[in-house]
């Protein structure tokens with residue numbers, strides 16, 4: 142266990158997120174919904190984020206059509 146370097150955590154998190162693939166469909170990119178969830182832009186599963194840590198267990202995912210529509214409409218802009 143390494144102690145987290147809080148100073149760089151946000152940057153690391155951004156970099157980390159940009160590389161993440163959806164663990165369910167292994168195809169979608171995970172988009173920060175801005176509401177403490179990461180939403181897959183392919184299958185629409187939403188993964189909860191707790192204290193900045195994404196919970197990517199497939200069992201945790203919920204399909205939130207409304208959130209997906211919101212996120213995708215923003216990401217296209």
Ligand SMILES: [Zn+2]
Pocket residue numbers: 163164165166167168169181182183184185186
């Ligand atoms: Zn997916």
